[in-house]
Amino acid sequence: MLTSNLALYLGTFIVWGFLMSFFLNLYFRCISVKTDNLLVFCSFAIFCSYFISDHLYELFDQTEVYKTWSIYDFVTLCIIYIGQRLLKTKASPGVIYTYIGLSINTLLFLFMHLDIVIFKNTTPWLLWDLYSLGVNVLDFSMIVALIVDRDIFGIIKLFNYVKRKKALNLK
Template identity: 45%
Template sequence: MAFLFNIFMRTVSAKTDNYLVWVSAIMFASYYFSDLFHDLSSGTEIYFTWFIYDLLTLLVVLFPLLFKRRLNLILKPASIYIFIGLIVNAILFLAMFIDMNLLGNREPWLLWSIYSFTVNAVDYAMIITLIVGRDWLGLIRLARYAYSRALKSEVKHEARTEQCAHIVLHA
């Protein structure tokens, strides 16, 4: 849906960001092929397949950023949401694979509930992000705020340290 929306918006020139069209096309292809080619009888190994698909999707989405200057790409908040979403999903797929195949767990427990909720929530968040193309949850603003607060705190700490050193030297 997000891919079709981005293609439509690009066609009518409402959006000029080719990178979001690229990302939505890659996401569409990844989800389409991961669902199309998995064998329903593969059982719990599917989690590892989905893990690999998410890693490959992440690499393909990140690849144009290597040529960011040449392609005139600007890293937008929507891209960061997609990166985070793919990483979270990949970690959860790997955790489920390890839990079921390597550890042999067959009874549902907390990880399974976290997996079920989070993977679906992250997938919907990525779809919404590809459609709106903004920092709609405010996560980027929150991260920038926290980073600036940490920098200010570090500067204050350095100033206090210098004052203490000055007092000690003159005492």
């Protein structure tokens, strides 16, 4: 009972966070504080995805829910990528963190689907803990990244450093 209520409240809070990131980015775009249309589009797309999947949860076959969520995240990734191509813009840190978060979430959902549905595992183990913590941390990280639009964990800086080192080694 407590676990299901906590999951409901946490899910609602995450959807609310994505809605607030959309409203904030839209507001910043309207008053010209930020001019990144992709950030507004990305925050809207991820809000819609989470809102629809969260509110249609009861309609899903409970055994297929992880597969359904992975499909939602994959489709959201594709929609954001198509939006980026149509807008012909470079992805900002908030969008890059969204790409990373949705990609890892998709993999975690697929691994849970494999473990529970395909392999018929009913005993909790490390993957279940990694999933529970990982999905929620990634969701909150995406919300924060969409709001502040900064490289909050230094992932982009690390990637650029490795890319520079590799380029120097090739010369």
